[in-house]
Structure formats: C-alpha cells, structure tokens
Amino acid sequence: MITEDVIRVVIIEDDEIIRNGYAFLIGKESGFRIVNTYASFEDAALNIKEDDPEVILLDIELPGTNGIDALPKLKKIVPTAFVLILTVYDSEKLIFDALASGASGYLTKNSSASKIVESIREVKDGGGPMSINIARMVIKSFMRNQNSPLSKRETQVLELVGNGKSRSQIAKELFIDLETVRSHIKNIYLKLDVNSRADALKTARLNKLI
Amino acid sequence: MITEDVIRVVIIEDDEIIRNGYAFLIGKESGFRIVNTYASFEDAALNIKEDDPEVILLDIELPGTNGIDALPKLKKIVPTAFVLILTVYDSEKLIFDALASGASGYLTKNSSASKIVESIREVKDGGGPMSINIARMVIKSFMRNQNSPLSKRETQVLELVGNGKSRSQIAKELFIDLETVRSHIKNIYLKLDVNSRADALKTARLNKLI
C-alpha cells in the first residue's frame, strides 16, 4: 500500500497536447502526483492497477472504448478510484450516463486549470464537483414544466402510473374510487392526446409534467 | 422598470437573526441591494411584486406556507426572479422537490457568506450553484448500483416496464418474443422477491437498479 500524502492522479485522454497540458498543470501543484497518463482505455487497462490512482481524469471522446463504456470497467479494476469526467460535450444524456456509471464528477474542458485542481481535491474529500454548465443542466432536468395542462390530481395519478401502479392500487393510495381514477386517467389521455399508459408517460416525461 | 446595475435581492426567512445577518452580509457587498426582507411567504406575497427582485433567497422552514409550496407561487408573482433555496436540511426529497418547482439553486446554511454572495452572482448569470453537499447528493441519486442482481437484459426490460410498456410493447421494442419478455419479467420478480410491476419498480428504484 502506498501511503504518501499526495493525491495520485491518472489521466486518460487521447489528445497528446491536452494530456500533457493537464499533466503539467496538475503535476506542478503540490499535493498532486501524475502517476501515469494514457491515450486510450485499452492502454490504461493494462497498467492502471499498478498505478493505484486515487483520482482518474477520464476523457469521454476516446478511440476504441469510449469514456462512458470505460468507466464501469475502470471501476472494476480500481474500485476505490474516483473518476472525474472531462469532456467538451455537455450533452444531457452523456452526463447522466456518466453519473449513472459511477462518475464522481463532471467537468467541461473549458474549466480553468485551478478549477480542475480544486475539483480533484473536492472529489477526494468525497464531494461532487460540477461545473456551472453541468449544474445548470441537472437543475433543468429536475425542473417541472410550470405550465402543465394537468391538474394536481392528474399529475399525482400519472406519477403513480409511472410507478407501475394499477387503477385499483392508485385508488387505494389516494383514497378515491376506482372509477374516479379511471376518469382522471381518461382526462389525462385527452389532455396529452394519447391513449395508453406508455404514451402518456412518454409525453409527460418529455414535457417534464412529471 | 428599474434599471440600476445592482442585483435586487429579497430575503424570506423567519428567523430574525439569520434574516438580518444575511441582509447585512449581502447588503454591504457592492453590486447588491437588499430591497426587502420578510418573515413569511404570506408577508412577502403582498409586497414582493413592487420589490421587483432579481434574486429571492428563500428559506424552506417557514411558518404558514413552507418554502417548497411558496416557490411556485412566488414564481407566479415574480416570474423573472431567480430563487435560491437556503436551508439547514439537505434531505434528498426536499432538494428534488425544490429543483422540480423551479428553484435555481440550493444552498445549505453552513455555506459561507462569500459562497452565498458568489452563488447569487452565478444564479443571476444563468448558472446553477450547488453546494458540495447538494452536488454529492444529486450525483448519488444518479448513480446506479454496480452490484445489481439483474442482468443487462432484465434491467432493460424493467426500464421499459417503468415506461408503462406492456409485455407486447416491450417484445416489439426489443425484437424478442412475447414469451421471452414474460420469462424475463418472471426472473426479475424472482430476483427482487416481488410479484407485481409496481413492487418491482419500487424495489429496483430504491436500490438504484434502474
């Protein structure tokens, strides 16, 4: 076990200039040591166990196995490492995929060097750094449509539908009649112009009604 | 229309000491003006339109209408205002409710004054500030359980169940037989020890399997 009081960092990034740039910027910080850098996941997979990094800076756009697919595999090889995703693209889906796969944080490449260094520290301390762009996106993803055509009750019913509940289960849960649930659902279908549970949920989620 | 180049801030917080403390700390910053402070939503509702704030600091724990319920109502009165939630509790549900109701950010009360001031600036510029605790929680909420008992296919099927899809709809979507979907679902039920869609989804979501 290596027990120096530096944070061991590995960088996986295919662009040589960016890779060396980050390595230089982070390496010169006291308290950090770049133990290795790799141009692809395949390269990293062979050696990274010996590197024993505490933090991995991982690019999304990699040749071969991309960052998102690499993430769970890296976690399997070095389970204790925190992974910081570093990318130029801040697409909603990518971010959520990365977080779902166990990324500890997500930074866009326009982040300043000091921001990145600060983020590594935060990650190491168990925090979750997110650049402003990412935070904004996450917040947006949680924001309900304020002009929902659905009433409170209808929204409530549709949420339970989203939980896989049947009409009778919903009725019990809301202390209303089975037939009332039915008419709520009928009204939901009318308003959303659909005629099935799946379509109602799809439309509702697309428009952030639930 | 008021067109001074200061950020107009309103504070809604029932604790007088905290309220005045924030008012003082923020008011002395150049570029900020505390246009009003209120001890409850009810008080605020009467005057806040005239205050015309750009940023509202909103406490969650309020007498009468609580912060979460107040949020959409405030947004209705002053639609252009950014709302920053300020609370001692960082419970997962509260945060997500707040973000769903249109909060622009979420700060725990242990945040430093400078952090709060900085957050107001970020919010005004369209960013989404989140304190470390919150970011960590949000990230955690996105993180899938890496030791899911469900296979890839089963996870996929269960996700479609969560979209309200019927067996036949799932079969079509995955290009497999209706009966195959059935056996996947049966295996899911076995593994999760449930016997209905609703329970499967509940267990799966609780354990972050989907």
Next chain:
DNA sequence: TTACAATCACCCCGAAAGGGGGATATTTTA
C-alpha cells in the same frame, strides 16, 4: 470441462386490468 447464468421460446389457465363509450354531481377557482 463442468456447471451456472443469461437469453430465448413455448404451453396452460383464470383473474385482473385496460381502454372506449357515456353520464352526473360537487367543489374550487378564475
């Protein structure tokens, strides 16, 4: 190489649920 998990597919059955159609009454809110 053996054994197990995963994926796929098929059969029977009865009960439950879903969706289309329609009507009506009370309360809340704009």
Next chain:
DNA sequence: TAAAATATCCCCCTTTCGGGGTGATTGTAA
C-alpha cells in the same frame, strides 16, 4: 357566474398479467 377540477357510476370487449411448468442455446467462470 362559468369553467375547471374532482369525484362517482354504468356499459362493453379485449388485452394483459401473473402463476405454474418446460427446455434449448450461448457464454463464462470456476
């Protein structure tokens, strides 16, 4: 006051659901 929200009831037919059981193929880990 009129519209929207909420609640309840009826008919009908089709689909879906979940329980039971069986078995083939593939891939992978022990």
